[in-house]
Amino acid sequence: MDATELARLCKALGDPTRARVFLFLCQCCAQVALDDDGGARPADGPTVGEVCCHITGSPQPSSNLSFHLKELREAGLVTTERRGQRVVCRIDRATLARLAETFAAAQSCCGPDPERTNR
């Protein structure tokens, strides 16, 4: 990943509210639901209102959260999908994977030893 894209993604995560949303969606994403035929699938993400409830504590949806979700969506970190009246949110796994790989590569690039043993 080049610096421009890294900056774009990190800028989206560089706000406390958005970082909370991101980590919350990662948690939700781990939950598993069962299909009608009994097959396991990733659970649907939380609705915007549920995210709002988790972040702000108040059940009423806020324009502020909508703004932050838009930032995350436009950065490619989050996808949203309308389900009737509600809109469910999910982590974009592909983007997250690229981000994780970028930092893993940066880390291995720096070598295995966190302490300078010589000199």
Place this chain on the structure above:
Amino acid sequence: MDATELARLCKALGDPTRARVFLFLCQCCAQVALDDDGGARPADGPTVGEVCCHITGSPQPSSNLSFHLKELREAGLVTTERRGQRVVCRIDRATLARLAETFAAAQSCCGPDPERTNR
């Protein structure tokens, strides 16, 4: 890592100039030098002037880069050490490791399948 710290680190990386500096320092960090006794050790990082040269293309140091380095340093992503007239920069491996682990955990939290195979 909690959302507050994630946001702090990502905010520091959420600027194109700083992202470039970060990736450049990761590269430099991979280089290895030899001690007087022949033991391998991580090479000294580049000086502020060298970073500036790589980022801006011009050899003259800029107050702007100094500002961005300060942001990275205060976020804990970069360390600086004076070597006479020069100041050498390095990635803070411990912070990078925590960041890499956070995204790796977020990713594994989301499960192994990037595609929804069911439904």
Place this chain on the structure above:
DNA sequence: ACGATATTTCGATAACTATTGAAATATCGA
């Protein structure tokens, strides 16, 4: 101490961003 080199700090400014409330849009059930 002095001059040269390297880097940081300071002050000003323009651009950007988060927040808020009100209005608009979308979907559903009756």
Place this chain on the structure above:
DNA sequence: TCGATATTTCAATAGTTATCGAAATATCGT
């Protein structure tokens, strides 16, 4: 279609941030 619920868009504002040039600080060699 109407009312209710869920979400987004819009406009205004206050706070933050990147950039620039000039001045200040630090270190070295002479």
